[in-house]
Amino acid sequence: MxxxxxxxxxxxxxxxxxxxxxxxxxxxxxxxxxxxxxxxxxxxxxxxxxxxxxxxxxxxxxxxxxxxxxxxxxxxxxxxxxxxxxxxxxxxxxxxxxxxxxxHNPFDLFNSFFGGGGRFQQGQRKGPNMEVRISVPLRDFYTGKDHEFKVEKQAICEKCEGSGSEDGQRDTCHKCNGQGMVIQKQMLAPGIFQQMQMQCDVCGGKGSTVKHKCKTCGGARVVRAEEQYELAVEKGMPNGVRVTYENEADESPDYVAGDLVVHLLQEEPKLAKGEKDRTDGTFFRRKDQHLFWREVLSLREAWMGDWTRNLTHLDGHVVQLARKRGQVVQPGSVEVVEGEGMPTWRQEDGPEFGNLHVEYTVVLPDQMDGGLEKEFWGVWEKWRKKKGVDLQKDSGRPEPKHDELVVDVLYQLLI
Missing domain, CATH: 1.10.287.110 (DnaJ domain)
Structure with missing residues (x-):
């Protein structure tokens, strides 16, 4: 058995x-x-x-x-x-x-990392928030991407666990008896005194003193340290969105750490180094859910049509712009390509993507060579005669009076 x-x-x-x-x-x-x-x-x-x-x-x-x-x-x-x-x-x-x-006691261990007695009690003193700005390219707002960043901040000394003492011992202050405050009397007039409560100048309001200061923090209980964080940029996040890391600001044994607030911004576009990372979308302009692009056409393309352009989007897919022969593009006209804008952040209802707005700019040549000039003039004259267009009459301007013009010229010569 x-x-x-x-x-x-x-x-x-x-x-x-x-x-x-x-x-x-x-x-x-x-x-x-x-x-x-x-x-x-x-x-x-x-x-x-x-x-x-x-x-x-x-x-x-x-x-x-x-x-x-x-x-x-x-x-x-x-x-x-x-x-x-x-x-x-x-x-x-x-x-x-x-x-x-x-x-360690779990709460003591937590306190050594974050301060505040190891608890998140309501009404407890909380330290100030810390704000940082991080810029990422527009591509990351479109596709989503994880980033790592570092912040230098005040941290509780791990060597002494925030006590400031090399041996972990703190003695009750002999002046304030551990209260951190002392009462001082001030004579206002003979026989008249005023009492004031002031912070103890011996212990600095802590109520205790240290004989053997921690060699790491020098008795300050806190040190400057660099902390690394992960930032998840979600698809469609708005420019300037605030991401909050609770209780990750400056730490102290005397209070609960405040929040670290990250302002996520879009950085200025720049040419990518790698060939595969080069996209036209890098130079898109963004407004909320929509993207904007300016496409440049020659005079021949705007007038005659018969062209195709491929735009490489932020994630590498191609958006095709085209006009058939005979389709005219007016300078400054805007084409809206649906579904090719920014993703909708945390989309529940409505479209998943905004729109891409393409503005067409027509570049006029400084001068034309003989063949091109002759071709355009012939086309223009043929169309003008067919439509009966007279630039002077159709412009709405008054016709010049030749008599007045001659008098004006003679007057200038006499002067």
Missing amino acids: LLFSALAALCLLPLLVLAAEDYYKLLGLDRDADERQIKKAYRTLSKKFHPDKNPNDDTSQQKFVDIAEAYDVLIDAEMRKVYNQYGHEGVKQKQGGGGQGGG
Whole structure:
């Protein structure tokens, strides 16, 4: 019977180990992920599953705890090595059999990343927002594309976890007794005093002091750091759209970090370096859902027709413009090509794409060679006589009086 119990326990042990979710899978990481990728995954997931953002959701709350546990293990090089070799059981033995006992409190860990006591409580002090501008080509607004960008900002010191102390110890300020404020009396007149509450000049209003300052932050509790973010440019996003990253602005142990607000702008068009990336669409002009293009025609093309043009759109597909022989294009006329404009952002009802507006500009030659001039003059005279056109009469201008003209010329000669 004892042998049977032992065999049963051995069979159940792998199942118990498998029941705990793999730390790498939990954070969405590969097994060769570096420290930066681990921190980035924790930052994203801890905010997503934070209990304050998912009230009355036991699953999210447990996920928040599991994410903190996974981060604690993988960010520690020694613990990560143990986990890679022996899994969850090896980590528990290394921590003394206490499960999560060897790691941080989930809220303390969250606080070390974002400040504010580890919670998103209503009415809690929130830091200022940070705004940045990022420009991307029109092509990315049309096709959609993922970008990475970096922002330098204030971050809580990871070495001292925002305490400012090398050994993690802070002593109660002897002047304000931990209040951060002191009362000062000022005599206004003999026997008349005024009391004023002021910030303690010893601890700077923090209520505690540090004997051994952190060598990384110099006791400031925060450092300047560069953080990398991913920006998903969606198809049809409007120029100037604001993308908000919650609680990603400057961090401090004294408040919840504000939001990082990205203003997404369209950069000025420029010629592409690669041959395959060169498109006519690069020089489209955009207004809301519609695109605009100016096509230049010669006098012969505008008058005679019989031409075809291919425009390479932003994603590489071709839009064909053409006129049959005898079809005249008036200077400044606009052709609307339906469905060849910008995609509709987050389209639910209505058309998926706007329209492409093509404005035709006719270029007149400075002079004509003999053959071309003769050809055009012959065509003009034939049409004019057939229609009975007289430029002087049809212009609406008064006919010149020759007598007055002669008198005027003689007067100029006499002068």
